[in-house]
Amino acid sequence: MGPGWVLGRWAGRLLVAGLVAFMTFPTLVVFVASFNDTAILSFPPQGYSLRWYANALTYPQFQRAAVNSLLVTLATAALALPLGIASVLALERGRLRGRAFWAAVLLSPLIIPGVVAGLGLLILGAAIGLLQSRWPLIFAHVVLVLPFVIRSLWVSLANLDPNLERAAASLGAGPWRVFWRITLPLLRPGLFAALLFAVIISLNEFVVSLFISTRVTEILPVAMFTYVVNYTDPTIAALSALFILGTFVIVYLADHVLDMSAVFQIAHGRDRERA
Secondary structure, eight states, X not given: XXXXXXXXXXXXXXXXXXXHHHHHHHHHHHHHHTTBOSSSOOSSOSSBXXXXXXXXXXXXXXXXXXXXXXXXXXXXXXXXHHHHHHXXXXXXXXXXXXXXXXXXXXXXXXXXXXXXXXHHHHHHHHHHTOTTSSHHHHHHHHHHHHHHHHHHHHHHHHTSOHHHHHHHHHTTOOHHHHIIXXXXXXXXXXXXXXXXXXXXXXXXXXXXXXXXXOTTTOOHHHHHHHHHHHOOXXXXXXXXXXXXXXXXXXXXXXXXXXOTTHHHHHHHHHHHHHO
């Protein structure tokens, strides 16, 4: 190992450290600003207070929006997971003609601009008179999270040994029994990853939700945007800090309790076997 290799290694470490600092510094600024004791959002704070956290938790619009976010997210996950499972089974196990085309269609929400999708859903929802309910939001969130659900499940299914399913079928198990007793339990890492993506993306979705939500059905990110338009106090920084902290707790619990890393361990194990 020559001096050039050591220099390159340290340069790589410094680059990674710089990127991490660049990504985390705004979050730290939000956390510090949320404790400001003045009625104007400023950094650095002149004093420290928790009153803006109390205001964020007791503000009626935020409370209503939080309930809407929870209901929309739960409904989104409940619909997106079965749809994702059916999609990856058809793409990976089924004899589907034009599989590449259907895969592109299912993953296409990743490349459609949020403004275009939001405007289209707004026109559609207004035409059929559903904008006063949460269903347009739920439908939009299902469409937006489905590509992430499909990719997570597809990784697990692609790394699942089909001989296990064939063995169960050869012993007399029907297709549904094979699915419930063999396929679905082995997809558990992918299911946990898909659920995590569905929850986080749905909770944080803003652009499309801004178009199709009303004062009654708006979710938390939209309510936060509305508050910023009208007020300049640190309440929004306090709520943002709680939002960031909640997302971190979800990811941490998913990684340490649900063993999310199993998705990548399976893939690595299969790659080593093939090598």
